[in-house]
Amino acid sequence: MTPGGKKSVLVIDDASLVRAYYRQALEKAGYRVDEAMNGLEGLEKLLMHPFDVVIVDVNMPQMDGMTFLSTLRSKDLPLAGIPALVTSTEAGEQDVAAARRAGANYYVVKPISQEALANYIDLLTGVAR
Amino acid sequence: MPLVRRGSSETAAPRLDASTLTAALAGGSIDERWTAARAAAELPNGLALLSDALSREADPRVREAIFTSIARTRIPESAAALLPYLHSDDASLRAGALDALRAMPEATAPHLPGLLTDKDADVRVLACELVRNQPVGEANRLLRPILATESQANVCGAAVEVAAEVGGPDLLPLLAECAGRFPDDPFLGFAIQVASDRIGSQASNRG
Amino acid sequence: MVFTEAKRYYVERRIAERMAATSIDSFPAYFAFLRSEIRDEVEHIINAFTVNETYFYREDHQLECLTKDLLRERIQEKRRGDAIRIWSAPCSTGEEPYSIAIWLLENWSEVDNFNIEIVGSDIDTRVLGAASAGIFGKRALMRLPPDLVARYFEQLDDERWLILDDLRQSVQFSRVNLVETRQTRPQGQFDVIFCRNVLIYFDDESRRVAAENLYDNLLPGAFICLGHTESMSRISPLFEVCRYSDAIVYRRPREMKP
Numbered sequence: 001m002t003p004g005g006k007k008s009v010l011v012i013d014d015a016s017l018v019r020a021y022y023r024q025a026l027e028k029a030g031y032r033v034d035e036a037m038n039g040l041e042g043l044e045k046l047l048m049h050p051f052d053v054v055i056v057d058v059n060m061p062q063m064d065g066m067t068f069l070s071t072l073r074s075k076d077l078p079l080a081g082i083p084a085l086v087t088s089t090e091a092g093e094q095d096v097a098a099a100r101r102a103g104a105n106y107y108v109v110k111p112i113s114q115e116a117l118a119n120y121i122d123l124l125t126g127v128a129r
Numbered sequence: 130m131p132l133v134r135r136g137s138s139e140t141a142a143p144r145l146d147a148s149t150l151t152a153a154l155a156g157g158s159i160d161e162r163w164t165a166a167r168a169a170a171e172l173p174n175g176l177a178l179l180s181d182a183l184s185r186e187a188d189p190r191v192r193e194a195i196f197t198s199i200a201r202t203r204i205p206e207s208a209a210a211l212l213p214y215l216h217s218d219d220a221s222l223r224a225g226a227l228d229a230l231r232a233m234p235e236a237t238a239p240h241l242p243g244l245l246t247d248k249d250a251d252v253r254v255l256a257c258e259l260v261r262n263q264p265v266g267e268a269n270r271l272l273r274p275i276l277a278t279e280s281q282a283n284v285c286g287a288a289v290e291v292a293a294e295v296g297g298p299d300l301l302p303l304l305a306e307c308a309g310r311f312p313d314d315p316f317l318g319f320a321i322q323v324a325s326d327r328i329g330s331q332a333s334n335r336g
Numbered sequence: 337m338v339f340t341e342a343k344r345y346y347v348e349r350r351i352a353e354r355m356a357a358t359s360i361d362s363f364p365a366y367f368a369f370l371r372s373e374i375r376d377e378v379e380h381i382i383n384a385f386t387v388n389e390t391y392f393y394r395e396d397h398q399l400e401c402l403t404k405d406l407l408r409e410r411i412q413e414k415r416r417g418d419a420i421r422i423w424s425a426p427c428s429t430g431e432e433p434y435s436i437a438i439w440l441l442e443n444w445s446e447v448d449n450f451n452i453e454i455v456g457s458d459i460d461t462r463v464l465g466a467a468s469a470g471i472f473g474k475r476a477l478m479r480l481p482p483d484l485v486a487r488y489f490e491q492l493d494d495e496r497w498l499i500l501d502d503l504r505q506s507v508q509f510s511r512v513n514l515v516e517t518r519q520t521r522p523q524g525q526f527d528v529i530f531c532r533n534v535l536i537y538f539d540d541e542s543r544r545v546a547a548e549n550l551y552d553n554l555l556p557g558a559f560i561c562l563g564h565t566e567s568m569s570r571i572s573p574l575f576e577v578c579r580y581s582d583a584i585v586y587r588r589p590r591e592m593k594p
Binding site: 036037038040041043044047048062063 | 568569570573577578579584
């Protein structure tokens with residue numbers, strides 16, 4: 001938890017407009033938001049600062065979402081267990097199963113409304129409204 | 130004094146001929162394949178060798194080196210050799226091919242019209258990303274038909290992302306049209322608004 | 337930052353360089369690009385304007401990390417008398433490699449147990465010449481406590497200090513272009529590489545080649561440190577990311593046991 005009692009979200013997506021969209025939704029819902037443009041940058045930010053939840057897209061350059069998640073879950077650190085919401089354009093069972101195997105807590109198919117996003121993040125961070 | 134100085138050692142560079150490198154790429158250890166992949170960039174006909182190796186290589190580090198070497202060859206054929214990988218089921222191969230294509234915008238340019246009309250929407254999404262590195266005028270030209278007629282929302286999203294960065298005022302009406310085609314997509318509405326605002330404020334700065 | 341009229345030309349040149357680098361040909365378009373904060377353009381233009389000032393002990397938190405964390409790891413598999421190789425590339429006028437030398441002598445309890453090789457490399461032969469000469473001015477020494485200056489330098493006059501011959505002789509300087517494998521390979525493999533504030537200036541392709549070269553120049557499990565604002569996430573997926581003390585450090589993966 002960051003100063004002021006706000007929970008913090010790390011948004012990992014290679015599209016700047018997607019990050020801006022999530023940021024708007026989550027800041028409005030009272031979260032502090034930080035961004036990363038690929039899985040590698042995401043890992044770095046997670047190593048340096050505490051976050052309460054991470055949102056990660058499946059398709060990213062340098063390190064895709066599944067690789068990010070498995071790398072994260074394999075680290076021998078408390079941050080390895082951070083709640084993770086995976087976003088994707090794919091709705092197939094195999095994709096959902098793969099995400100679960102990699103360590104996703106939740107899987108959401110894009111596009112997602114800002115309200116729905118905030119609700120999922122509330123769920124994953126234990127915030128009651 | 131625990132600090133010592135030694136002269137630098139001349140270590141032998143790998144032998145630079147096609148048959149040695151091909152053999153290394155086919156049967157060597159990871160380090161041998163890595164070194165051979167890197168050296169192949171210097172060969173006049175390295176592309177064929179590299180392309181062949183890529184089709185069989187599973188190690189991520191060696192793949193990365195192959196992609197880099199292919200990007201270094203920078204001839205139009207190199208882009209052609211990478212295109213099939215944009216269709217791959219393997220996310221890291223797709224990403225690797227995309228990164229390599231991104232590093233050679235001139236070689237990639239002739240292929241973009243085809244990629245942007247590929248029947249696979251995922252490929253069209255990746256193609257939008259490649260438009261970003263084209264000269265600004267050309268990028269705008271390539272974005273127009275996508276904004277005007279693309280039926281898949283996530284492809285439009287990718288195009289709008291690039292338009293936000295390099296789009297000129299001519300794209301504004303097309304962006305508005307695009308928003309009209311997807312009235313129920315909350316993200317796309319947002320993205321088009323932001324992109325239009327950015328392009329609009331650029332135009333007024335120019336004035 | 338404050339710019340006088342005299343610096344106008346300097347400012348114009350820097351902006352022109354960034355516009356060329358981003359292929360944006362009108363200033364309003366470049367300005368909009370800068371404001372949109374896409375692709376670290378703000379970082380690039382700041383770097384373009386802050387003259388890459390170098391001085392002794394410039395990033396002392398990285399030096400602390402070196403002894404407290406990185407070398408402690410590296411020596412776990414070494415025996416007394418083994419070599420420890422450290423590369424400063426680019427080394428510019430030598431402040432970084434000499435700082436490493438002084439720091440190790442002053443702060444590392446294990447310094448006498450190993451043969452420490454420090455190599456400084458740069459593409460620019462003029463700065464290499466200056467580095468070998470080992471003469472520094474007041475500004476370069478400003479962060480060193482007076483007792484260190486007294487211990488490791490000989491004052492030549494009001495403006496110049498000469499680093500002790502022992503230290504001057506103990507650092508190997510070489511001309512290296514990080515993108516040229518033929519030049520990087522002969523430098524051998526290192527336990528720690530400092531490669532600060534240079535990779536960001538390369539184009540996509542050169543950056544990849546340089547990263548691959550640096551990978552080759554690392555022993556398995558060895559470390560590479562970038563500049564404070566740089567990240568491998570924009571450069572290459574080859575390295576593992578680690579956090580030590582307050583810094584992010586990258587590492588060539590250890591060899592997997594078969």
